[in-house]
Amino acid sequence: MKVNILEAHDRLLHFKKDQEANVNQGAEDCLKKNFDSLFYQDRSPYVYIFGHARTADNGVDKVLYWQPRLEKPKAETNSYLFRAHSHTDILETIWIIPATEFWGQYKEGNVVEHEIVNWCIDQYLNNRKNLEFKDPEDLPEEKCKRILEELIQFKRMNRKLFKLETLEAS
Numbered sequence: 385m386k387v388n389i390l391e392a393h394d395r396l397l398h399f400k401k402d403q404e405a406n407v408n409q410g411a412e413d414c415l416k417k418n419f420d421s422l423f424y425q426d427r428s429p430y431v432y433i434f435g436h437a438r439t440a441d442n443g444v445d446k447v448l449y450w451q452p453r454l455e456k457p458k459a460e461t462n463s464y465l466f467r468a469h470s471h472t473d474i475l476e477t478i479w480i481i482p483a484t485e486f487w488g489q490y491k492e493g494n495v496v497e498h499e500i501v502n503w504c505i506d507q508y509l510n511n512r513k514n515l516e517f518k519d520p521e522d523l524p525e526e527k528c529k530r531i532l533e534e535l536i537q538f539k540r541m542n543r544k545l546f547k548l549e550t551l552e553a554s
Contacts, residue, residue: 414450421452425470435464
C-alpha cells in the first residue's frame with residue numbers, strides 16, 4: 385500500500401494540534417477553574433501547574449491529572465510542569481517529559497521531533513537538578529506551608545458549615 389505523503393502529513397499536523405490542545409486545555413482548566421489554584425493565586429504571584437499521567441482503574445487507559453502547586457515537584461517521566469503568573473494567561477513551560485518508551489519518537493529527524501521535549505529529556509537524564517531548581521521568585525518554604533495550612537483550614541471550616549446546613553435542612 386502506498387501512503388499519500390500529503391495526507392499523512394495532514395494527519396500528523398492534526399495529531400500534534402490535538403495533543404497540544406488537550407494539554408493546553410488541561411493546564412488552563414487547572415489554572416482558572418481549580419479551587420486550590422485560585423486560592424494559591426490570591427496569595428502568591430505564581431502557581432505551578434503539574435500534569436501527570438496515571439493508569440486508570442481499569443488498568444488500561446491513561447488519565448492525565450492536573451494539580452496546582454506552590455513549589456516545584458520532583459521531575460518525573462510522563463509529566464508536564466508549567467509556571468503561571470497569578471491571574472494571567474501567561475504560562476512558562478518548565479518541562480514536558482514523556483513516558484520513557486516514547487523518548488525515541490521525539491529525536492531530531494523523526495516525525496514527531498520536538499526541540500523542547502528533547503531538551504527536557506536531556507535535562508532529566510543529565511541535569512535533573514536544573515529542572516528541579518527553585519526559581520529565585522518562588523516563595524520561601526515557610527510561606528508556602530502557611531498558605532497550604534490556610535487552605536486546609538478553609539476547607540475544613542466549609543465542610544463543617546456544609547454539614548450544619550444539611551442537618552438544618554432535614
